């Protein structure tokens with residue numbers, strides 16, 4: 001195995017062993033025999049020795065989880081400014097000029113600054129407001145793919161984006177009580193990283209993608225070479241492309257078409273000059289660094305008409321409003337429904353049947369109703385659960401009004417509970433699909 005294969009195998013082993021240990025300790029079931037566990041454990045130790053790298057969350061590290069009473073505030077050595085933004089590719093071209101550029105995802109998560117000393121992760125701090133962040137070192141130690149120990153022994157400071165994938169977001173959110181549910185992966189990620197109890201962070205499968213080296217490997221003058229260097233140390237880096245002015249547009253289009261295939265949220269792209277000395281020579285304006293610019297996706301917006309509002313009872317009894325509208329083309333697919341999330345949104349949008357609305361795909365993926373141009377509503381929420389007929393209940397929590405079916409024996413709740421029970425994350429019963437359960 002070469003170095004990269006070893007790193008990949010280590011990640012597999014860490015995930016496999018963590019799952020097995022969790023099932024054994026918390027759920028009282030065995031995913032593998034002790035013999036097999038020990039064999040994989042020994043393989044992991046051997047790889048850790050060979051590569052000089054220990055991934056965060058590795059089962060070989062008996063990091064006791066820690067519960068803090070508050071997150072310590074940390075002042076950043078230099079202010080972390082956010083990038084200037086544009087929606088125009090031409091502006092990116094002008095920005096780049098004759099320079100070589102690094103074009104990468106702008107991941108929609110939480111920016112974290114990680115400091116390593118003598119090859120060990122010693123501090124992880126959130127961006128916060130750019131001047132003052134929060135110390136989340138204990139929590140960062142549970143990130144799935146962040147190395148705790150690296151072969152490079154000089155001081156190293158990197159910036160990365162902590163994210164939770166869409167699939168993990170859905171899986172985790174489904175298990176949370178309705179008042180604890182998060183709106184999107186970024187909120188869940190923020191709530192998971194800025195935790196007082198690192199055991200909770202550990203269960204959230206947070207991943208960190210490095211996007212910049214602030215200190216370390218000083219003789220190297222190329223940002224992209226530094227990314228490759230980070231990868232060789234065991235970090236995962238944000239995906240990027242090398243660009244010149246003449247192929248920039250093509251690269252932007254590439255990312256635009258790739259985003260639909262990715263399991264993470266991205267709210268655009270980042271373009272920086274590759275040349276580090278050149279970047280430094282530019283300095284910053286009062287508001288923005290001069291060596292980089294963010295590109296926001298131009299939302300494709302369509303007008304359509306509301307045909308119906310469905311109220312779907314979920315496994316938890318929550319009744320979710322879904323707008324059904326005349327089919328429209330958005331980002332290359334036909335869209336005819338969008339979740340309205342809760343009663344407050346239905347009321348705020350004053351949505352009524354037949355209303356003319358604008359719809360778009362948030363981050364080019366999730367259909368959303370943007371505006372209601374005619375506002376004939378709002379439609380009233382259902383008085384009865386349409387599945388079991390029980391009288392509905394309206395709850396007001398901190399942020400929103402929601403509609404519930406209070407009947408614990410509601411078939412919708414039972415059915416969804418069975419689907420969940422049979423699913424891959426629970427009993428993993430093959431062939432017992434949602435359609436079969438419904439039958």
Ligand SMILES: [Zn+2]
Pocket residue numbers: 313385386387388389390405406407410411412
């Ligand atoms: Zn019901």
